[in-house]
Amino acid sequence: MIRLRPAPPLLCLLPALALIPVLVVVLPAIHSGGLQIWLDCLLGALQPSLDPVVLQAMVRALQVTLATALAAWGLSGLSGALLALLSADVFWLSRGAPLWPAQILRSALALPRSIHELIWGLLLLQIFGLHPWVAVLAIAIPYSALVARVWRDQLDSLDRSSLIAQLQTGAQADAAMITTLAPAMTPSLLSYGGYRLECALRSATLLGVFGLGGLGTELQLSLQSLRFHEFWSGLWLLIVCSVALEQGLRFWRTRPKERFGAAERRQLLLLGLLLISAVVGGLWMQQLFPDDGAALAWQWPPLPDRDQLLQASTELAWGSLIVDTLRLTLLAAGLAIGLPALVELLWNRGAAPQVQSLIWSALRLLPPPLTLLMLLLANQPSLALAALALGLQNAGVLGRLLREGLDQQDQRRHQAMTVAGADSASSWLYGQLAPQSRAYLAYGAYRADVILRETIVVGLVGGTGLGWALIESLSSFHWAAVWLLIGAFSLLTLTGEALSDRQRQRWLQS
Incomplete structure (x- = not known):
C-alpha cells in the first residue's frame, strides 16, 4: 500500500497552522484602550x-x-x-x-x-x-x-583514518x-x-x-x-x-x-x-x-528531606503543569517554524527580502518576556499569548536562517520554473524553498528543543506551566517544590533534546 507523505516544502508551512488557535484566543481579548x-x-x-x-x-x-x-x-x-x-x-x-x-x-x-x-x-x-x-x-x-x-x-x-595513520607511525x-x-x-x-x-x-x-x-x-x-x-x-x-x-x-x-x-x-x-x-x-x-x-x-538553601519532598509532590498539579508546558512548546514551535516560510511564500517580490530581514532582526532582538509585556498592554494573560511572544522571537531566529539560506543558494532552478510559466507561489515553493527545506526542518527540530527550554521564561510572566509554578515556589521559599520542579523540567528538556536530535538527524540524512 502506498503511503502518502507531505513533501518537505509543505512540512515547512504546516506548522503555521498553530497561528489559528493562537489568534482565536488572542484577537477577541484585545481591548480598545490597549490599542491606543x-x-x-x-x-x-x-x-x-x-x-x-x-x-x-x-x-x-x-x-x-x-x-x-x-x-x-x-x-x-x-x-x-x-x-x-x-x-x-x-x-x-x-x-x-x-x-x-x-x-x-x-x-x-x-x-x-x-x-x-x-x-x-x-x-x-x-x-x-x-x-x-x-x-x-x-x-x-x-x-x-x-x-x-x-x-x-x-x-x-x-x-x-588520518589520525589513526599518524598514531601508527x-x-x-x-x-x-x-x-x-x-x-x-x-x-x-x-x-x-x-x-x-x-x-x-x-x-x-x-x-x-x-x-x-x-x-x-x-x-x-x-x-x-x-x-x-x-x-x-x-x-x-x-x-x-x-x-x-x-x-x-x-x-x-x-x-x-x-x-x-x-x-x-x-x-x-x-x-x-x-x-x-x-x-x-x-x-x-x-x-x-x-x-x-x-x-x-x-x-x-536548605535541602528538603524525604517527607517534605513527598508532601510537595502531592501539592503540585503535575498533569496540568506538564501539559501546559508542552502545549506552549508546540504552539510556539509551530509559529517559529511556520511563520517565516509562510511570509516568504506570500511576499517574496521587490523589496520583500530586505524588509523581511529587518522584521526578523526586530523580532529576535527583544527577549520574550518583554515582548509578552508589550502584548499584555492590550490583552489578558493566556497560554496563547505566551506562545505568541515566544514564537515571534524564535521566528526571528529561523527567519534569518531561512533568508540567508535562500540568498546563498543557486537561483537557476527558480529562474527555470519562472521561465517555464509557473506561477509565483509554485516557482518559489519548489524552486527556492524545496532545496532548503530539509536543512530548515533540521534546524527547526533543534529550535523546538530550545523553545522547550525557553518556556520557563514566558511561564514566569504569563502565569502558565512549570515556569509559573517554579517562580511561585521560589517566592515562598518552598524548597522541596523548587527542587522537584527543577528536576521535572530538566527531565522534560533532556527528553525533548533526545527527540530533537533524532528528528534532526533524520532530516539531515534524508
Missing part, C-alpha cells in the same frame, strides 16, 4: 527620550549587559572547549585509554545544560544574593555544557589530533563560537528583565511604567549594539580563512579572543561595581 497604548509605544520609537539623566542610566545599564555577556562568553567558551575535548571519545582513544571517563563526563554535563540560564540565575540569586557576578555565572554554567556538547559531537563525528597523540582534526573542526569552532556571543548578549538582557541588572532591568521598568520614550532610548542603544555585533560576526564567519590563515592559527585566535573577553568583561564589571568586588559570600 500600543500606538503610543510605537510612536515612542520616533521620539526617544534625550534626557541626559535617562541616557546616562541607559548607557551604564548597557555597559553592565555588555560586560556580563563578554565575561560569560569568554568563560563558557574556554571551559566548554576543555570539556568538549575531555568528553570526546577520540581524545581517549588516541591515548589508548578506556572510554568511561568521557562517558561519565558526558552524563554529568547533561544536567547543567538542561537547566535554562534563567533558572540558574534565580537559584544563584538565592544562594549569593544580588551580586554582579551572579548573572555571569548563570550564563556561563549552562553555556559551558552546551558548547561542550556541540563541539564534542563535531569532534567525534570526524573521519579518524609513532606520532604523539596531541600533535596528531591538531594536525588531522583541527582543520576540519575550525569552521564549527568559529561559527558556533560567534553564535554563542550573540546568544550571551540576549541572555544578559533577559536576566536583566528578571532583576539581575543591566539594560533588561531598565527596559522592563520603563515598559511597566508606560514611559515609552525612555523605553525606546534604551532599546535603540540595544539595537545599535546588536546590529554592530551581527555585522562583526558576519564578517567573522565569511572571511576568516583569507584573513587569518591556517586552521591552527585561527583556532588559537578564537581561544585568545575568549581569554581576552573573559578578562575584559571581568575588569569591566569590577570598574562598574567597585564596591562589590569582594568574593562571593554564599549560603546554601
Whole structure:
C-alpha cells in the first residue's frame, strides 16, 4: 500500500497552522484602550527620550549587559572547549585509554545544560544574593555544557583514518589530533563560537528583565511604567549594539580563512579572543561595581528531606503543569517554524527580502518576556499569548536562517520554473524553498528543543506551566517544590533534546 507523505516544502508551512488557535484566543481579548497604548509605544520609537539623566542610566545599564555577556562568553567558551575535548571519545582513544571517563563526563554535563540560564540565575540569586557576578555565572554554567556538547559531537563525528595513520607511525597523540582534526573542526569552532556571543548578549538582557541588572532591568521598568520614550532610548542603544555585533560576526564567519590563515592559527585566535573577553568583561564589571568586588559570600538553601519532598509532590498539579508546558512548546514551535516560510511564500517580490530581514532582526532582538509585556498592554494573560511572544522571537531566529539560506543558494532552478510559466507561489515553493527545506526542518527540530527550554521564561510572566509554578515556589521559599520542579523540567528538556536530535538527524540524512 502506498503511503502518502507531505513533501518537505509543505512540512515547512504546516506548522503555521498553530497561528489559528493562537489568534482565536488572542484577537477577541484585545481591548480598545490597549490599542491606543500600543500606538503610543510605537510612536515612542520616533521620539526617544534625550534626557541626559535617562541616557546616562541607559548607557551604564548597557555597559553592565555588555560586560556580563563578554565575561560569560569568554568563560563558557574556554571551559566548554576543555570539556568538549575531555568528553570526546577520540581524545581517549588516541591515548589508548578506556572510554568511561568521557562517558561519565558526558552524563554529568547533561544536567547543567538542561537547566535554562534563567533558572540558574534565580537559584544563584538565592544562594549569593544580588551580586554582579551572579548573572555571569548563570550564563556561563549552562553555556559551558552546551558548547561542550556541540563541539564534542563535531569532534567525534570526524573521519579518524588520518589520525589513526599518524598514531601508527609513532606520532604523539596531541600533535596528531591538531594536525588531522583541527582543520576540519575550525569552521564549527568559529561559527558556533560567534553564535554563542550573540546568544550571551540576549541572555544578559533577559536576566536583566528578571532583576539581575543591566539594560533588561531598565527596559522592563520603563515598559511597566508606560514611559515609552525612555523605553525606546534604551532599546535603540540595544539595537545599535546588536546590529554592530551581527555585522562583526558576519564578517567573522565569511572571511576568516583569507584573513587569518591556517586552521591552527585561527583556532588559537578564537581561544585568545575568549581569554581576552573573559578578562575584559571581568575588569569591566569590577570598574562598574567597585564596591562589590569582594568574593562571593554564599549560603546554601536548605535541602528538603524525604517527607517534605513527598508532601510537595502531592501539592503540585503535575498533569496540568506538564501539559501546559508542552502545549506552549508546540504552539510556539509551530509559529517559529511556520511563520517565516509562510511570509516568504506570500511576499517574496521587490523589496520583500530586505524588509523581511529587518522584521526578523526586530523580532529576535527583544527577549520574550518583554515582548509578552508589550502584548499584555492590550490583552489578558493566556497560554496563547505566551506562545505568541515566544514564537515571534524564535521566528526571528529561523527567519534569518531561512533568508540567508535562500540568498546563498543557486537561483537557476527558480529562474527555470519562472521561465517555464509557473506561477509565483509554485516557482518559489519548489524552486527556492524545496532545496532548503530539509536543512530548515533540521534546524527547526533543534529550535523546538530550545523553545522547550525557553518556556520557563514566558511561564514566569504569563502565569502558565512549570515556569509559573517554579517562580511561585521560589517566592515562598518552598524548597522541596523548587527542587522537584527543577528536576521535572530538566527531565522534560533532556527528553525533548533526545527527540530533537533524532528528528534532526533524520532530516539531515534524508
